[in-house]
Each structure stands twice: as C-alpha cells, then as structure tokens.
Amino acid sequence: MESVMESKAELRKKLLARRRALTREQWLAESDKIQARAVSLPLLREAERIHCYVSMEHDREERTLELLEMLALDGKAVYMPYIEDGCMKVAVYHPGQQFRISPTAPATPDPLVLSQEERFDAVFVPLAGFDRKGGRIGFGKGWYDRFFSRLSERGFRPVKIGLAFSFQEVPSVPCDPWDEPLDLVVTENEIINCQQNSR
Secondary structure, three states: OOOHHHHHHHHHHHHHHHHHOOOHHHHHHHHHHHHHHHHOOHHHHHOOEEEOOOOOHHHOOOOOHHHHHHHHHOOOEEEEEEEEOOEEEEEEEOOOOEEEOOOOOOOEEEOOOEEOOOOOOEEEEOOOEEOOOOOEEOOOOOHHHHHHHHHHHOOOOOEEEEEOOHHHEOOOOOOOOOOOOOOEEEOOOOEEEHHHHOO
16 A cells, blocks of 8 residues: 555655746746735735745746745845755845855855744745645655744744645645645635635
C-alpha cells in the first residue's frame, strides 16, 4: 500500500513538472493575476507584519517580488525566510532589497539582516499543490510546518496564504498529523477560503 509520503512525492513530482513547463510569458502573465488578487485581500490592508518567500524563477514559482515590494512600500513590516543549518529563520525585507541569486536555491537578501520577529499577521507559504480544504503539498523539507509549530507554541497564529496556479489544485492532499493547513489560496482565477471549505 502506498504511503502518504510516497503519495505526496508522486503528486509533487507531477505538479512541479507541469509548473516548470510554463513558458516565461505564461508564468509572468499568470503571476501578475495572482499578485493582483493577493494585494486585494482585505486582511492585508489591516496587517502590519507580513512574511513572504521570494519566488524562484527557474522553478516557475508564482512570482512574489512585486508583492514584497508593494507591501514594503505600503508601510508594512515585511520579512522573508532564510534557511540556515536546516532551520528556517526570519530575515528583514527592505524596499528596493537586493539579493544574491542562486540558480538552484532561494535568493538571499543582501545585506542579510536577521530578525527575532515572530508576531506575523499573515504568512505567504510556497507550495507544489493544494486542495480546497487547505491541504498543502510542500517540498518535503518540513520547514514551514516546523516554523508554524514554533509560532503556535508562542501563541502566534498568522493567516496562512498559499499562492498557486489553478492547475496545482488536487482533489485531496494526503495529510500527516504535523501538516499545517492553509487558510486561503490565491490563484489566477479566484481566492479560495479553505476554512470555509473545511467545515
């Protein structure tokens, strides 16, 4: 019988292959729509502290650079992940932020300014796939699950937002006990309220 991890691995492989097959023009056009929907979220207008990953072009991740910049210019305190020794830490994002770019790994802010901030109002979460109940297929490293567990232990429960192309939706994501469900998923076509769908 196929295990949950094997099921996730197979789905991840298939969905990432489809995403990486996007032309640059398709990727940019659909990413623009996703970012426009994300910016329209009412909760972002109220949010003060936002955590958002930097997308990787080679992986055709939904583009987030303009989103980070818009939020920072809007006066939000914006943070981004930084991986060190297998642990996800928090780095500060400044308007006009420069990066050291790697062809195979997430961009690193330059200069790198780490923060102890953990009181986030919203966290944008990268994903390979999702379902409408908030199930998320990540990248198998568990960084975000451990990150949210750590925040929860300190009493912080930010709104978890996934950004995805609509073709990354699957009927049901195989879930492990430690998986942290998404609250919202923003695609080029819609904003999905996962909490509403999980009732």
